[in-house]
Each structure stands twice: as C-alpha cells, then as structure tokens.
Amino acid sequence: MTAIACPICGTNAQDYTKPEYDGKSVGCRRCGNFSISGTAIAMWSRSNKRMVANASGWIRKNQNIALTSENINFLKGLKTPSLNERAMSILQYIADETIDLSSKFFVESLITDGLHAISCSVSPNELDYLLRTYLKDELGFISIESTVNRFIDGQFNYEVAITPKGYSYLDGLARVNLESRIGFCAMWFDKSVLPIWTSAIEPAIKDAGYEPKRIDSHQHNNRIDDEIIAMLRRSKFVIADFTGQRGGVYFEAGFALGLGLPVIWTCKKQDLSNVHFDNRQYNFVLWEEDNLKEFKVAIQNRIEATIGRG
Ligand SMILES: [Zn+2]
Structure with a gap:
C-alpha cells in the first residue's frame, strides 16, 4: 500500500x-x-x-x-446538483457521522474529505458558503462554533452541530409511510430482465426485512392504473430499474419521489448511458447479467443504509 x-x-x-x-x-x-x-x-x-x-x-x-x-x-457530463440538494447532502452526512444529538462535527478547510465530495464543493470557500451562509444563516439547520478566526481567506475550523430545526427537517424526510413494510419494484416486464427480480431484487428486499411487491404489467397492458398508484401510496420505498427505459418506470419513480418516498435507482451497466440524462444524476446501483449475486448484496446494503433494516 x-x-x-x-x-x-x-x-x-x-x-x-x-x-x-x-x-x-x-x-x-x-x-x-x-x-x-x-x-x-x-x-x-x-x-x-x-x-x-x-x-x-x-x-x-x-x-x-x-x-x-x-x-x-x-x-x-455530470451536472452540479442544486444548492439545496448539496446542502441537504451535507446535513445528512453530518447526521450519519455523529453519534448522538449533541455531537459536534469537525470541519477543517485545509483537509479535503468526504464532506467536500458529497457537497460537490470546488473549494473551501464553497463549502463555507453551504455551511455558514445557507445551512446556518438562511435555514438555521446547523450551529457553528469557529475555533479559528477567518484571518486568512478560505481557511476555517468549525465545530458544527445540527439544530432541533435541522433534525426535524431530517425526520420529516423519513416520515413517509413509517409503518409500511412494502418495498415496491418498478421495472421492465420483459423475460430478459426477469432474473434481476427473482435472483436479486426480491431476495434483497426480503433479506433487508421488507415485503417485496411488484405488479405484473401483463395484467395491466403497460398502463399506470389505480392499483399501481395505490400500491405506491402504501409503500415504504421503491426500487426502480431503468433497463429498457420504460415510460412506466420513469413515471412510477417520479410519483414515488413526489410522495417523498426513498427511491433506489438501478440499471444494467451497459444500459446506463441510455437513461435520460436528468435521472443519471441519481446514485445508481448497476448490475451485470453474470453477477446478480453481487447486485443482490448491493441493493440490500443500499436499502439498509438509506432506509434501515425492516
Ligand atoms: Zn479523489
């Protein structure tokens, strides 16, 4: 090494x-x-x-x-996420990295680390703007104690703590269908992709402690109907596989996002470049035909990391 x-x-x-x-x-x-x-x-x-x-x-x-x-x-070709998305990534990162409500998170401008990456910051000044000007001054989601005065441009040491207002915002993000056990899968209904359901997505949802659900669109003639909408409304999270770029999958993922449900984005590796550009900004779990075991583990890890064990 x-x-x-x-x-x-x-x-x-x-x-x-x-x-x-x-x-x-x-x-x-x-x-x-x-x-x-x-x-x-x-x-x-x-x-x-x-x-x-x-x-x-x-x-x-x-x-x-x-x-x-x-x-x-x-x-x-990646686009820069919006100001709010970048700031919320920071807030979530700090919440994940701190042990309890009162913990302080240390940020040092001279050390480039995960916080810089997650917020797509090009410089310490940008990270400072997201933390101090936006999350603290504008939203009141964090408090900051500076341990070093800003004598030299671009240098700072912060102790950051999330405020009650910041925590209640994060709680609100996770509050949709709290009691639900359903992990809904939106995917192309074609024989060629069926193995990802049987060998990866279904067992991953089950092993993470949830109830896997999928509506066979052969009964639905590819229409988004009341049963799909009702199922989405009752789900805790959605796994959307974009292989084949089906319109229904885009719709169901968008509808789930609108409801505030977490969406896990997946796609066949060779097909990712065909996915509509705006959706490629999301954090895809990619799969390959000869490695569905690894895909299953990756989805299960993603469910447990973002939604928690059921
Ligand atoms: Zn690097």
Whole structure:
C-alpha cells in the first residue's frame, strides 16, 4: 500500500492496486474507495475543478464502483446538483457521522474529505458558503462554533452541530409511510430482465426485512392504473430499474419521489448511458447479467443504509 494522488481529484490517496490490474484501486480521503482502469485514467483530466468536484461527489455516493473508459464521458457530463440538494447532502452526512444529538462535527478547510465530495464543493470557500451562509444563516439547520478566526481567506475550523430545526427537517424526510413494510419494484416486464427480480431484487428486499411487491404489467397492458398508484401510496420505498427505459418506470419513480418516498435507482451497466440524462444524476446501483449475486448484496446494503433494516 503506497500513497498516491487520487486519479480523479488529486487528493492524497492510498493505492490498493493488485499486481494483475492495469488501473488503480484507490482509497481517497475525498472520493472514498473506487477502482479505475488505465484507459479511463488516461481519458480523465483534472484541469476543470467543477468537473472534478461533481465526479468526486458522484463517486462518493457510489462507493466501490469500478470505473472504465465507458464511464468517463458520463462523469465529465455530470451536472452540479442544486444548492439545496448539496446542502441537504451535507446535513445528512453530518447526521450519519455523529453519534448522538449533541455531537459536534469537525470541519477543517485545509483537509479535503468526504464532506467536500458529497457537497460537490470546488473549494473551501464553497463549502463555507453551504455551511455558514445557507445551512446556518438562511435555514438555521446547523450551529457553528469557529475555533479559528477567518484571518486568512478560505481557511476555517468549525465545530458544527445540527439544530432541533435541522433534525426535524431530517425526520420529516423519513416520515413517509413509517409503518409500511412494502418495498415496491418498478421495472421492465420483459423475460430478459426477469432474473434481476427473482435472483436479486426480491431476495434483497426480503433479506433487508421488507415485503417485496411488484405488479405484473401483463395484467395491466403497460398502463399506470389505480392499483399501481395505490400500491405506491402504501409503500415504504421503491426500487426502480431503468433497463429498457420504460415510460412506466420513469413515471412510477417520479410519483414515488413526489410522495417523498426513498427511491433506489438501478440499471444494467451497459444500459446506463441510455437513461435520460436528468435521472443519471441519481446514485445508481448497476448490475451485470453474470453477477446478480453481487447486485443482490448491493441493493440490500443500499436499502439498509438509506432506509434501515425492516
Ligand atoms: Zn479523489
């Protein structure tokens, strides 16, 4: 294990590459853990800070991803999330990283870490803006104690705590259908993708402690009908697989988001580039036909991490 500069963001990273791999397996303070092929490294450029920040943020949300040359144009084309999305990612990150309600979370401008990545911040000044100007001054969701005065531009040490107002906002996000046990799956009803339901999605929902549900659209002639809407209204979360780009799946995922339900986005790896661009901003769990076991584990982990065990 040696120290290297992260191939994506340039931050100090650990190199975990096994001898037979032509790329790099990296543990970066900012991006987290991922691997990237040699060709992909050659195609990437660190010159555009905005592009680097967005890619680093995406990788942080898609840990242990194996990046190949096919992913590079996607990473280069990532849009910056909205101000509010970036700030809420920070709030959730701090809540996840602190042990109890009164815990303080330490932020240091000179150390580039997961908080910089998750908020797609290009600089300490941007992170400072999101924390101090937006989350603290505008929304009152956090309180900040500075341990170092801002004598030098762009440098700060903060102790951040989430306020009761911030916690109740986070609670509100998780309050939809609290008692429900249903994990609903929206996917293409084609024989070619049926194995992802039987070998991965259904057992993943079950093993995470929930009740897997899916409506066979052969009975529904691909119409979004009352039964689907009723099922969505009763669900705790939705898994939406975009392989095949079915209109119904886009609709059901959008409807679930509108209800405030957590949506887990999945897609066949080779098909991700066909997914409508706005949806590609979400944090997809990707699958490959010959590795559905790994997909099952990844979905179960995502359910347990974002919704909790049922
Ligand atoms: Zn990095």
